[in-house]
Amino acid sequence: MSWTDRLKEKWGIKSTGHVIVICIVFSLAGLSITQIKRVFWPLLGFTPETPFWLKVVAWLLLVFPTYQVMLMIFGTLLGQFRFFWEKEKKMFLFFSKPFRRKPSPSPEG
Numbered sequence: 001m002s003w004t005d006r007l008k009e010k011w012g013i014k015s016t017g018h019v020i021v022i023c024i025v026f027s028l029a030g031l032s033i034t035q036i037k038r039v040f041w042p043l044l045g046f047t048p049e050t051p052f053w054l055k056v057v058a059w060l061l062l063v064f065p066t067y068q069v070m071l072m073i074f075g076t077l078l079g080q081f082r083f084f085w086e087k088e089k090k091m092f093l094f095f096s097k098p099f100r101r102k103p104s105p106s107p108e109g
Contacts, residue, residue: 021078029070
Protein backbone atom coordinates (compact mmCIF):
# COMPACT_ATOMS: atom_id res chain seq x y z
CA MET A 1 0.00 0.00 0.00
CA SER A 2 1.48 3.37 -1.00
CA TRP A 3 1.71 6.37 1.30
CA THR A 4 -0.99 8.14 -0.69
CA ASP A 5 -3.32 5.16 -0.31
CA ARG A 6 -2.71 5.12 3.45
CA LEU A 7 -3.48 8.84 3.68
CA LYS A 8 -6.60 8.47 1.53
CA GLU A 9 -7.83 5.78 3.89
CA LYS A 10 -6.91 7.71 7.05
CA TRP A 11 -8.40 11.00 5.84
CA GLY A 12 -11.43 9.44 4.16
CA ILE A 13 -10.78 10.88 0.71
CA LYS A 14 -10.82 9.16 -2.66
CA SER A 15 -8.47 11.14 -4.89
CA THR A 16 -4.68 11.04 -4.88
CA GLY A 17 -4.83 14.59 -6.20
CA HIS A 18 -6.59 15.69 -3.00
CA VAL A 19 -3.86 14.03 -0.93
CA ILE A 20 -1.22 15.97 -2.85
CA VAL A 21 -3.11 19.27 -2.48
CA ILE A 22 -3.60 18.67 1.26
CA CYS A 23 0.12 17.96 1.66
CA ILE A 24 0.88 21.19 -0.23
CA VAL A 25 -1.42 23.09 2.16
CA PHE A 26 0.42 21.65 5.17
CA SER A 27 3.74 22.60 3.55
CA LEU A 28 2.68 26.17 2.75
CA ALA A 29 1.26 26.71 6.24
CA GLY A 30 4.44 25.37 7.86
CA LEU A 31 6.68 27.49 5.67
CA SER A 32 4.58 30.58 6.43
CA ILE A 33 4.88 30.00 10.15
CA THR A 34 8.66 29.79 9.98
CA GLN A 35 8.67 33.17 8.26
CA ILE A 36 6.20 34.68 10.72
CA LYS A 37 8.27 33.39 13.63
CA ARG A 38 11.39 34.88 12.06
CA VAL A 39 9.68 38.30 11.97
CA PHE A 40 7.89 38.27 15.32
CA TRP A 41 10.55 36.73 17.58
CA PRO A 42 12.83 39.79 17.29
CA LEU A 43 9.83 42.13 17.63
CA LEU A 44 9.03 40.40 20.92
CA GLY A 45 12.64 40.86 21.98
CA PHE A 46 13.52 37.16 21.90
CA THR A 47 17.22 36.38 21.67
CA PRO A 48 19.20 33.17 22.12
CA GLU A 49 19.43 34.15 25.80
CA THR A 50 15.64 34.29 26.23
CA PRO A 51 14.50 31.49 28.56
CA PHE A 52 13.21 28.42 26.77
CA TRP A 53 9.99 28.33 28.78
CA LEU A 54 9.13 31.85 27.61
CA LYS A 55 9.64 30.85 23.98
CA VAL A 56 7.40 27.82 24.48
CA VAL A 57 4.63 29.94 26.00
CA ALA A 58 4.92 32.45 23.15
CA TRP A 59 4.88 29.60 20.62
CA LEU A 60 1.68 28.19 22.08
CA LEU A 61 -0.03 31.56 22.34
CA LEU A 62 1.07 33.06 19.02
CA VAL A 63 2.43 30.60 16.53
CA PHE A 64 0.18 27.58 17.10
CA PRO A 65 -3.10 29.50 16.53
CA THR A 66 -1.55 31.35 13.60
CA TYR A 67 -0.63 28.01 12.03
CA GLN A 68 -4.25 26.90 12.31
CA VAL A 69 -5.39 30.10 10.58
CA MET A 70 -2.79 29.60 7.85
CA LEU A 71 -4.07 26.05 7.29
CA MET A 72 -7.56 27.44 6.79
CA ILE A 73 -6.38 30.21 4.47
CA PHE A 74 -4.27 27.97 2.24
CA GLY A 75 -6.84 25.18 2.44
CA THR A 76 -9.55 27.55 1.24
CA LEU A 77 -7.37 28.98 -1.53
CA LEU A 78 -6.55 25.48 -2.77
CA GLY A 79 -10.13 24.20 -2.55
CA GLN A 80 -9.80 22.10 0.59
CA PHE A 81 -11.82 24.22 3.04
CA ARG A 82 -14.15 21.41 4.10
CA PHE A 83 -11.28 19.00 4.88
CA PHE A 84 -9.40 21.51 7.03
CA TRP A 85 -12.56 22.84 8.69
CA GLU A 86 -13.43 19.32 9.87
CA LYS A 87 -9.87 18.87 11.22
CA GLU A 88 -10.05 22.22 13.03
CA LYS A 89 -13.34 21.32 14.70
CA LYS A 90 -11.92 17.99 15.90
CA MET A 91 -8.80 19.68 17.24
CA PHE A 92 -10.85 22.32 19.05
CA LEU A 93 -12.95 19.63 20.71
CA PHE A 94 -9.81 17.75 21.72
CA PHE A 95 -8.13 20.80 23.27
CA SER A 96 -11.31 22.04 24.94
CA LYS A 97 -12.07 18.68 26.56
CA PRO A 98 -10.37 19.51 29.90
CA PHE A 99 -12.37 22.73 30.17
CA ARG A 100 -15.81 21.31 29.41
CA ARG A 101 -18.20 20.51 32.20
CA LYS A 102 -19.10 16.95 32.69
CA PRO A 103 -22.84 16.39 32.68
CA SER A 104 -24.23 15.86 36.14
CA PRO A 105 -25.78 12.45 36.67
CA SER A 106 -29.52 12.48 36.28
CA PRO A 107 -31.55 11.11 39.15
CA GLU A 108 -33.13 7.84 38.18
CA GLY A 109 -36.28 6.87 39.64
